[in-house]
Amino acid sequence: MDIVELQHRYWGETPGKADVLLLHGLLGSSRNWQGVGNKLSRHCNVAALDQRNHGTSPHHTSMTYPSLAMDVIGWLDKMEIEKIHLVGHSMGGKVGMYLACRYPQRISSLTVVDIAPRAYPPRWEKEFAAMQRMPVQHFSRRSEAEEWLAQDVHDWAFRKFLVSNLEREDSGGFRWMVNLDILQAALPNLFNQVPDDGQQYTGPVLYMRGEHSRFVADSDFSMIRGFFPKVQLKTIPDAGHNVHFDQAELFVQSLLGIVLSRDPISIPRPDSSK
Numbered sequence: 001m002d003i004v005e006l007q008h009r010y011w012g013e014t015p016g017k018a019d020v021l022l023l024h025g026l027l028g029s030s031r032n033w034q035g036v037g038n039k040l041s042r043h044c045n046v047a048a049l050d051q052r053n054h055g056t057s058p059h060h061t062s063m064t065y066p067s068l069a070m071d072v073i074g075w076l077d078k079m080e081i082e083k084i085h086l087v088g089h090s091m092g093g094k095v096g097m098y099l100a101c102r103y104p105q106r107i108s109s110l111t112v113v114d115i116a117p118r119a120y121p122p123r124w125e126k127e128f129a130a131m132q133r134m135p136v137q138h139f140s141r142r143s144e145a146e147e148w149l150a151q152d153v154h155d156w157a158f159r160k161f162l163v164s165n166l167e168r169e170d171s172g173g174f175r176w177m178v179n180l181d182i183l184q185a186a187l188p189n190l191f192n193q194v195p196d197d198g199q200q201y202t203g204p205v206l207y208m209r210g211e212h213s214r215f216v217a218d219s220d221f222s223m224i225r226g227f228f229p230k231v232q233l234k235t236i237p238d239a240g241h242n243v244h245f246d247q248a249e250l251f252v253q254s255l256l257g258i259v260l261s262r263d264p265i266s267i268p269r270p271d272s273s274k
Helices: 030-040 065-078 091-102 125-133 142-149 156-163 180-190 218-227 248-259
Strands: 007-011 020-023 046-050 084-089 107-113 166-168 174-176 205-210 231-236
Touching: 007 030, 020 030, 020 065, 020 091, 030 046, 030 248, 046 065, 065 091, 084 091, 084 248, 091 107, 107 248, 125 156, 125 180, 142 156, 205 248, 218 231, 231 248
Parallel strands: 020 046, 020 084, 084 107, 107 205, 205 231
Antiparallel strands: 007 046, 166 174
């Protein structure tokens, strides 16, 4: 299996000796963790990766969870890091679950952000099709790309997230940093169940979901506990799928509980009648 040499961002006082590693979701990048990285770096050394076919990392035709996981192992080996507190959002959370179950000796703790182990119905086909059609080479401003997407993507925040993957060309216009063709073809695999039935990680696990997100349902809890018997489940109030954006301070406080082995902060469970 080919290993892609991943690019990373770093926050902390001891470059190369990260305590916490952050993994972004589909169509994200290490930039998504800027606010969280700054806050966490007051307490520990933090790195965030650009996963293959994302950000400034190289592109590769394989886009499977085993290949994504081996890229992370390759990065840890290169940086001479034996064990890490691993944090993954959405697709990055599934990479984290795969790693924790297959390579538990490399994981000090696992934090999964707003994604369940189960398989999900296909999604994002409409958004990918719209991105493929966009004449990005003819746009002079990102706002033009956002306006172009408005007919297919009604959520303005999601439009901004998508166009954050545009990079300006030297000759003018833009290009996509992500490999749209490979990611689009990989969508069915990326929404499969991870980990496999019968696998477990018995180390400490923190599971965070957003109050307003539908990615992790109450009915997922028994499955989560089956894979991760030492799991701590938290619902973050007034947060959607992007918990680390919507409630950055609560996110960091919760994360520090597991990273620094502190007593976890108490977060009231949202009223289910809302």
